[in-house]
Amino acid sequence: MKLAPFSKPVVKAIKAFPTHPYVLEENSYLQLVHHFLLRSNSFLEIGYQKGLVLEVCKAMNFPRSMHIDITNEKLKATPSENNRCKTIDSLTYLQQCFVEKTKFDFIFQDGAKTEDVRYKEYELIFEGNILSRKGVLLVDDYHYRDCRKALRRASKRYPIRSWVMKVVGRKRTYKMVVVKYEK
């Protein structure tokens, strides 16, 4: 899959952010995230850490994004009205989305790395209809055993289709997974 290049404002925002320059390289994880952002109108990032993806959303004038993390200790980004940030754990937030019927057409799963939390995230996302129809769930950390196990368990229970994508990391390539829920 040929990924869309970053626009000039996005490159400027990334260069101004305290991050490693490898993220600007072709086929980096950030280019894959950006590729799906270009095709979406609402976005949830689970695990914002410093907030690089939030800054990318702002530079793209992305219409509605929510970025959550259990801690804001490392946050370096500044949220805006359309691109928000919340310090909350993923399961509490997804439960709120279910109650309030909030949906996203792109979800980036990059928070907890434990099988238990990851699997519960899938339960809430799929059973709570938090991913819009035809939406995309992008799963990071597929090189972690627990993350692989959680996704495999979810694949047995839910009607999902997935594609493994190789992305360029700081030191080596690694795998991310694109997931579609085909209810």
Ligand SMILES: C[S@@+](CC[C@H](N)C(=O)[O-])C[C@H]1O[C@@H](n2cnc3c(N)ncnc32)[C@H](O)[C@@H]1O
């Ligand atoms: C790899 S970092 C995220 C990097 C970020 N997505 C980026 O692209 O720059 C993982 C983050 O997930 C957060 N996290 C871990 N468990 C979480 C949970 N249960 N709910 C929300 N965030 C969580 C951690 O605090 C950490 O900041």
